Amino acid sequence: MDNPAKPKRTRIQRERRELIQEAALEVFSQHGFRGSTIDQIAEAAGMSKPNLLYYFKSKEAIFVALIDRLMEAWLAPLREMDQDGDPATEIRSYIRRKMEMARDFPRESRLFANEILQGAPRVMPLLQGELKDLVDEKAKIIKEWMRQGRLKGADPYHFIFAIWATTQHYADFDVQVRAVLGPERGGEGRFEDAAAFLEKLFLG
Amino acid sequence: MDNPAKPKRTRIQRERRELIQEAALEVFSQHGFRGSTIDQIAEAAGMSKPNLLYYFKSKEAIFVALIDRLMEAWLAPLREMDQDGDPATEIRSYIRRKMEMARDFPRESRLFANEILQGAPRVMPLLQGELKDLVDEKAKIIKEWMRQGRLKGADPYHFIFAIWATTQHYADFDVQVRAVLGPERGGEGRFEDAAAFLEKLFLG
DNA sequence: CAATTTTTTGACCGTTTGGACAAACGTTAA
DNA sequence: TTAACGTTTGTCCAAACGGTCAAAAAATTG
Numbered sequence: 001m002d003n004p005a006k007p008k009r010t011r012i013q014r015e016r017r018e019l020i021q022e023a024a025l026e027v028f029s030q031h032g033f034r035g036s037t038i039d040q041i042a043e044a045a046g047m048s049k050p051n052l053l054y055y056f057k058s059k060e061a062i063f064v065a066l067i068d069r070l071m072e073a074w075l076a077p078l079r080e081m082d083q084d085g086d087p088a089t090e091i092r093s094y095i096r097r098k099m100e101m102a103r104d105f106p107r108e109s110r111l112f113a114n115e116i117l118q119g120a121p122r123v124m125p126l127l128q129g130e131l132k133d134l135v136d137e138k139a140k141i142i143k144e145w146m147r148q149g150r151l152k153g154a155d156p157y158h159f160i161f162a163i164w165a166t167t168q169h170y171a172d173f174d175v176q177v178r179a180v181l182g183p184e185r186g187g188e189g190r191f192e193d194a195a196a197f198l199e200k201l202f203l204g
Numbered sequence: 205m206d207n208p209a210k211p212k213r214t215r216i217q218r219e220r221r222e223l224i225q226e227a228a229l230e231v232f233s234q235h236g237f238r239g240s241t242i243d244q245i246a247e248a249a250g251m252s253k254p255n256l257l258y259y260f261k262s263k264e265a266i267f268v269a270l271i272d273r274l275m276e277a278w279l280a281p282l283r284e285m286d287q288d289g290d291p292a293t294e295i296r297s298y299i300r301r302k303m304e305m306a307r308d309f310p311r312e313s314r315l316f317a318n319e320i321l322q323g324a325p326r327v328m329p330l331l332q333g334e335l336k337d338l339v340d341e342k343a344k345i346i347k348e349w350m351r352q353g354r355l356k357g358a359d360p361y362h363f364i365f366a367i368w369a370t371t372q373h374y375a376d377f378d379v380q381v382r383a384v385l386g387p388e389r390g391g392e393g394r395f396e397d398a399a400a401f402l403e404k405l406f407l408g
Numbered sequence: 409c410a411a412t413t414t415t416t417t418g419a420c421c422g423t424t425t426g427g428a429c430a431a432a433c434g435t436t437a438a
Numbered sequence: 439t440t441a442a443c444g445t446t447t448g449t450c451c452a453a454a455c456g457g458t459c460a461a462a463a464a465a466t467t468g
Contacts, residue, residue, distance in 0.1 A: 034239030127383035169369035
């Protein structure tokens, strides 16, 4: 997770690696790791397979780079939750941010979901370390808010889990959501409706 | 989805097909469809690959049989929700049943999640048909309960989604849940804690 | 028992896959 | 011009994969 000797990269290398990661995100999020081929990614990135392997030494390396970048963005919204802010406002903002991520970055969400579903073989240390620490810290804050009577009392861990589950559901299970809502209600408005519902559910 | 000429099967065929599906559930739920090999499934079932292919004509056929059986169990809890029952009791029972499924059948849950994540290529018709119809029907009931003031008012569709998301989370994201809760709180009690939390969340 | 059907297996095949490699190409700078 | 370096590609390979097939083994039936 640290950087043992950071590699110096040319401009082209930075651009190409970025291009490859974008293509890989598209492919991996649709087919999962094992279901994706280097050829698919290479084609999506508009280059030949050997050329792609010049920038990433293996399929695994692409995936790891993607996950690494993803996890940062993943933890950010919870990091922003501020102990000194108004509890209701902080929770509301957190839900909003998570919902926006589900809407704007569904591929990242699905990629992460896939990794966890397979037993988190590549991010387990991160879950037990950085993520657990962060949640422990924020759970303490939420608990304090509840103790002060500024937030309805409940288990802060399951509270956070519930926010994760409900918001990510709209990215990960998007096809099911749309299928059930049907053509009329399944339009773009569904994220707004969901956000409004969740605010009431968690704060009402 | 119907049965065009139901095949007559010997006792051995019934037993072997069952054995294979159990093994396939184990393998598919861990590695996904593309990530699983026929050899893996055959080994888990304690037979040779050609022998397995004697009972199921392809990898796809195993998967379809599995999904078919799964979907029935999947819809059952919602089907049981009774219009004439007490709203709070009905919702509570529904949450309990879904939570028990997450605890007792996590492989089935993960298999389903995997299928949806990949865009539901094999169950889309079912989602748009049977599932949508069922949800439409139950949403109407919930809406009526809310109109009568017997249940807190909210969008019944997102209400149902939220129950799905939160309960299935404890099966699909189990490793993450355990990692965050840590060794102390991540024991078997987590399902009870979660169920209690969710009842309050949805009915409190 | 023998005849017939069902079940099991070893050997095999064509394709796909991740990855290696050397040769070619392009660019820049001495 | 040439040497050096970064980039790109065609070709190739070994392993893994889904699936076939003929024939042996086991079970069932007459």
